[in-house]
Amino acid sequence: MSTAPFIEIRHLSKAYQRGGQTVPVLNDINLDVMPGEFTALMGPSGSGKSTLLNLIAGIDKPDSGMLRVGGLDISQLDESELADWRANHIGFIFQFYNLMPVLTAFENVELPLMLTRLTRAERRERVELTLSMVGLEDRATHYPSELSGGQQQRVAIARAIVADPSLIVADEPTGDLDRVSAGDVLALLRRLNSELGKTILMVTHDMQAAKSARRLIQLEKGELGAPASEPGA
Amino acid sequence: MFVLKLIARNALRHKLRTGLTILGLLVAVTAYGLLQTVVDAWYAGAQAASSTRLITRNSISLVFPLPLNYEARIRSIEGVTAVARSNWFGGIYQNPKNFFAQFAVSPNYLDLYPEFVLPEAQRQAWLRDRKGCLIGRQLADVYGFKVGDVLPLRGTIFPGTWEFVVRGIFEGSDETKITRQMMFHWDYLNETLRKSAKQRVDQVGIYIVGVQTTEGAPSVARAIDATFRNSLAETLTESEQAFQLGFVAMSNEIIAAIRIVSYVVIAIILAVMANTMAMSARERVAEYATLKALGFPPRFIAMLVFGESAVICAIGGGVAIAAMPYVAAGFKHFAGEYFPVFEVSTLTLALQAACATMVAVAAAIVPAVSAARTRIVQGLRAIG
Numbered sequence: 001m002s003t004a005p006f007i008e009i010r011h012l013s014k015a016y017q018r019g020g021q022t023v024p025v026l027n028d029i030n031l032d033v034m035p036g037e038f039t040a041l042m043g044p045s046g047s048g049k050s051t052l053l054n055l056i057a058g059i060d061k062p063d064s065g066m067l068r069v070g071g072l073d074i075s076q077l078d079e080s081e082l083a084d085w086r087a088n089h090i091g092f093i094f095q096f097y098n099l100m101p102v103l104t105a106f107e108n109v110e111l112p113l114m115l116t117r118l119t120r121a122e123r124r125e126r127v128e129l130t131l132s133m134v135g136l137e138d139r140a141t142h143y144p145s146e147l148s149g150g151q152q153q154r155v156a157i158a159r160a161i162v163a164d165p166s167l168i169v170a171d172e173p174t175g176d177l178d179r180v181s182a183g184d185v186l187a188l189l190r191r192l193n194s195e196l197g198k199t200i201l202m203v204t205h206d207m208q209a210a211k212s213a214r215r216l217i218q219l220e221k222g223e224l225g226a227p228a229s230e231p232g233a
Numbered sequence: 234m235f236v237l238k239l240i241a242r243n244a245l246r247h248k249l250r251t252g253l254t255i256l257g258l259l260v261a262v263t264a265y266g267l268l269q270t271v272v273d274a275w276y277a278g279a280q281a282a283s284s285t286r287l288i289t290r291n292s293i294s295l296v297f298p299l300p301l302n303y304e305a306r307i308r309s310i311e312g313v314t315a316v317a318r319s320n321w322f323g324g325i326y327q328n329p330k331n332f333f334a335q336f337a338v339s340p341n342y343l344d345l346y347p348e349f350v351l352p353e354a355q356r357q358a359w360l361r362d363r364k365g366c367l368i369g370r371q372l373a374d375v376y377g378f379k380v381g382d383v384l385p386l387r388g389t390i391f392p393g394t395w396e397f398v399v400r401g402i403f404e405g406s407d408e409t410k411i412t413r414q415m416m417f418h419w420d421y422l423n424e425t426l427r428k429s430a431k432q433r434v435d436q437v438g439i440y441i442v443g444v445q446t447t448e449g450a451p452s453v454a455r456a457i458d459a460t461f462r463n464s465l466a467e468t469l470t471e472s473e474q475a476f477q478l479g480f481v482a483m484s485n486e487i488i489a490a491i492r493i494v495s496y497v498v499i500a501i502i503l504a505v506m507a508n509t510m511a512m513s514a515r516e517r518v519a520e521y522a523t524l525k526a527l528g529f530p531p532r533f534i535a536m537l538v539f540g541e542s543a544v545i546c547a548i549g550g551g552v553a554i555a556a557m558p559y560v561a562a563g564f565k566h567f568a569g570e571y572f573p574v575f576e577v578s579t580l581t582l583a584l585q586a587a588c589a590t591m592v593a594v595a596a597a598i599v600p601a602v603s604a605a606r607t608r609i610v611q612g613l614r615a616i617g
Contacts (some may be wrong), residue, residue, distance in 0.1 A: 059526050059609040080530065087528025094613070098523040102242035107235075114235055115528050159527075 004071070005032035006167070006199050007056055012065030014051055025051045027222045029065070033215075038193040038200045040213035048222040049203045050171055056201060057090050057169040058082045070166055087115045091160030091198075095172035097152040099144040105131065105155045106140040112163040130158045134188060150181025157188055161198070168192065170202040174209045186212040236533075240540035243513070251545060254509045258549025258592070259556075261502035262585050266557050267564060268495035269581045272488055277574035279477035281410055286345060287442040287454050288476040292469040298436035299466050306460055307440055312453040315443035317342040318419045320436075324386030324395060326376070333372050334414040335386065337422040343367075345443050348406040355380065355401030363421050365400035369412030371573045373402045384415070391422065393429065413573040442470070499588050506596035510542050514600035521604045522612020531605035538604050542597035550589025554582055 012029040015022050025048045033039055041049045054060040055067060058074050059082075067075045070089060077085060091112075092098075099108045106127055113123045131137045134154040144152050153173060160168050170189065174182035190212050192198045204210050218225030245251055273280075289307060291297040298320075308316045319342065322335035336342075340360055343349055351359075351367065359365040368378045378384065384397045397417050405412045419437075427434045442457065444450045454470040461468045471479075481488070514521075521534045557577050565575040 054610055057526070059613075083525065083528050083530050086526065092523075092526050094523070098519065098613070100239070100520060100523075102239065102246060107238075110235070111524075112527050 004035075005068075006035040006037070006070060007031065007033035007201070008066070008068040009056075010066040012052075012055065012062050012067055014048070014055060014060070014062050025222050026055075026062075029222075029224060031217070031224065033199065033201065035199055036193070036197045037215055038190070038213045039202065039215045039217060040210035041201065041203045041217050041219060042205060042207075042210050043219035043225075044205070047219040049219045052219065053169050053171055053201060053203045056167075057092065058086050087112065087163070089166050091163070091165040091168040093153070093156050093160050093168065093170035093173045095175040097144070097149075097156045097176075099152055099155060099159075101144050104141050104143055105136060105147065105151075105158075108144070108155055109158045109162050111159060116163065126162055127158075130162045131155075133161075134158045148181065149177050150184055153177060153181070153185050154188065157185065157192075161192060161196075166199060168198050168200045170200065172204055173202060174204065174206060182206075182209065236536070236540070240537060241544055243517070243537065244541045244544040247513075250509060250512070254506060254545055255549040255552075257502055257505050258546060258589065259553045261498050262550050262553035262589055263556065263560055264498045265495045265588055266553065266577065266581050266585045267560065268491050268498070269584060270561055270564075270575060270577050271572065272491055273578055273581065274572040274575050275481055275484060275488055276478075277409065277572075278411060279474050279481060281348070281574075282472070282474035282477050283348075284447040284450065284472065284474070285444050286473040287444060287450060287457070287470050288473055289440040289442055289457055289468050289470040290438070290476075292458075292467040295438070297466070298438055299440065299468065301435035301437055303461065303466075303468070304437070304440060307442060307457055310453060310456050310460065312445050312449045312456070313442055314445055315341060315345055317345050317441040317443075318437045318439075319441060320419060320422060320438035321390070322386070322388070322417075322422070323390040324388050326384070326386055331376070333375075336414065336416050337419040338416045339419050342416065342441070343403075345441050348410045349403040349412065350406055351401050351403040355403075359400035362398060362400050363418055363424075364396060364398050366397035366415055366417040367401045367403055368399050369414050370402055370404045371411065371413040372415060373399075375413070378402070391426065391430075391433075393425075395425075409574055409576060411573045439476075441473075499592065503592045503595055506542065506546070506592050507599070509545070510538065510596045510600045513541060514538055514604045518604070518607055518612045521607055522609045525607075525609045526613070534607075535601040535605040538601035539594070539597045542593045546589045546593035546596075550586060550592075553589075554585050557582060557585070 009029050009031040012026060013024070014026040015024045029052065041053060043049045051060065055062050056069060058069075058077070062075050065075070066073060072085070074082065074085060100111070103111070109127045109130055110123055113126060118126065128137065128140070131140055134157055136151060136154055136158065139147060139151060144155070147155065173189070174185055177185060186209055189200055189202070193200050193214075200213070202209070202213060210216050289299070291299055304316050304318065307313060318339040320337040322337055324335050325331070326333070343351060343356070349369075359367055366384060372378065378399050380399050380402060382399045384399055386395045386397065388395055403412060423434055442453070444453045450472060457470040458468050521537075524534060525531070561575055561577045565572065568575070
């Protein structure tokens with residue numbers, strides 16, 4: 001493991017405007033995440049964990065502070081640069097899968113590759129390989145509505161990793177799944193981390209899910225809580 | 234290819250809603266095309282006018298006639314190749330509803346109208362019979378007139394009951410020519426008037442003047458009017474097209490109303506289409522946010538919205554345009570009495586396509602901009 005942090009956050013703050021009032025969400029956050037870490041971000045509702053995840057994933061911008069991911073200060077990038085950066089470096093896994101309902105599992109997984117210069121044959125090869133990694137090679141032609149919740153989340157995971165991103169962010173990836181499906185998804189995330197060395201940042205308020213991670217970070221009222229622990233280590 | 238697939242599937246996602254919108258577009262674009270064709274039909278006579286024919290009439294009004302002796306003087310003007318007489322008869326066939334044009338014309342009238350094709354035998358039969366008349370094919374088809382039929386007309390401008398014998402049925406040289414009129418001998422009218430209304434004899438409604446060249450027509454027209462300047466019946470000579478447009482101008486308000494209705498129809502479907510696109514875009518906020526999170530730029534999102542709008546309008550507009558000739562034929566079947574020439578022009582088809590395109594673009598502008606500008610975080614919150 002390299003000594004340089006993959007994610008480096010210094011004095012990061014974020015507030016939202018609601019009803020004319022400024023509501024602070026994150027206050028003076030300082031955090032380092034090393035390459036290849038599987039980190040769980042826990043905290044009660046409104047603690048700012050999803051906001052922190054969104055900032056790290058580059059889909060929201062901080063009000064102040066420094067946010068460096070893979071050595072790049074992404075808080076300085078404009079919208080267009082951020083879009084390119086996300087396409088190249090971030091894999092997203094959402095609580096409600098966020099698959100395109102009019103696309104098959106294959107086409108959903110292929111989506112991020114449409115932003116690359118890969119040929120059609122190369123894309124096909126990558127998608128088939130990725131679907132087989134998540135155990136859904138026989139569901140490639142199925143639409144999301146024809147898949148179970150667990151299967152849909154595995155398609156979403158395949159979509160998150162197909163472009164080989166350096167960071168996977170997962171926002172409550174088991175929040176909408178039954179226990180068995182949740183176990184499958186967490187096992188898959190552990191495999192991605194241990195076998196492929198993917199850096200994973202997962203927001204959850206399920207302690208069972210958090211135990212899959214190697215490191216647990218607590219957020220409370222926009223501030224980091226107790227020093228990091230290693231629940232799943 | 235991938236984008237087109239995504240656009241097409243999105244467009245057909247809500248089949249009922251999309252189907253109804255397409256149906257609305259189809260009806261609107263068809264209605265627009267029909268109304269445009271109605272306007273074109275109004276101008277059909279003017280469009281069919283020859284550039285080598287001039288019309289000379291009384292400069293005060295068409296109601297006032299010209300003396301018969303003008304004919305020889307007009308014929309003597311340089312550049313004139315032929316002169317024919319014509320009087321509007323205005324008779325009623327059985328019922329005032331059965332309106333069609335009737336003209337008392339000189340024997341050489343058809344020489345100036347080569348677009349009216351009459352078999353030589355019928356022409357000779359007409360020339361031989363003082364009470365003979367010629368019937369246009371469209372008119373003959375409407376009332377079932379045949380050669381040899383007796384055609385009684387009740388005169389309004391020229392009182393009395395007039396009887397004519399159909400001696401010939403002339404065809405148009407092509408489908409754009411209006412053959413919904415009847416012609417009979419000017420001499421028959423004049424001689425009858427000589428017995429019943431002597432003050433109206435030897436009077437001509439209009440002179441149709443043939444000229445050698447199109448380029449020479451304006452100078453011939455000026456020469457004719459100059460010949461009769463300061464006379465008791467000054468003339469106004471104009472091209473046949475200008476003469477026909479003078480009649481169309483009498484219906485300007487009606488034509489303007491038809492045009493306005495055609496644009497209102499498009500405005501209504503634009504509102505319906507804009508509503509459909511706004512609903513679609515609102516429903517897909519989370520999907521657009523997801524695509525943006527994955528790295529797709531805002532212009533890609535806008536393209537999806539525009540594309541969906543284009544697909545719906547292409548189907549609705551395309552079907553309407555493809556069906557237009559059949560719809561027009563059906564319309565003509567029921568309203569051919571009023572519109573003897575009812576042909577859908579290429580321009581009308583192009584205007585229909587332009588309307589469908591305009592609706593596609595205009596309906597998608599606001600939803601596309603809104604979708605492209607949606608913040609990812611806000612969009613993702615819209616799910617669940």
